[in-house]
Amino acid sequence: xxxxxTCPGIxxxxxxxxxxxxxxxxxxxxxxxxxxxxTKCLECGTKVSREVAxxxxxxxxxxxxxxxxxxxxxxxx
Numbered sequence: 001x002x003x004x005x006t007c008p009g010i011x012x013x014x015x016x017x018x019x020x021x022x023x024x025x026x027x028x029x030x031x032x033x034x035x036x037x038x039t040k041c042l043e044c045g046t047k048v049s050r051e052v053a054x055x056x057x058x059x060x061x062x063x064x065x066x067x068x069x070x071x072x073x074x075x076x077x
Contacts, residue, residue: 009055013069020049 012034021030021039028043038049041044 010065010068014072023048
């Protein structure tokens with residue numbers, strides 16, 4: 001990735017980290033990774049989604065970032 005300029009938002013997709021949301025049904029703390037839009041509450045089974053859309057849904061440079069993300073994930077295998 002040297003020499004390629006990208007937005008700071010790409011890091012949460014290339015190097016995911018855990019984040020925590022509150023389940024809307026049972027109020028339990030639910031772990032969701034930074035590259036996920038939705039997960040399931042382990043306490044009650046409710047689907048928990050992020051309220052804010054990912055920058056990959058609206059940014060004019062999203063196609064460039066998506067290509068970098070796919071390349072990085074392909075390397076991991």
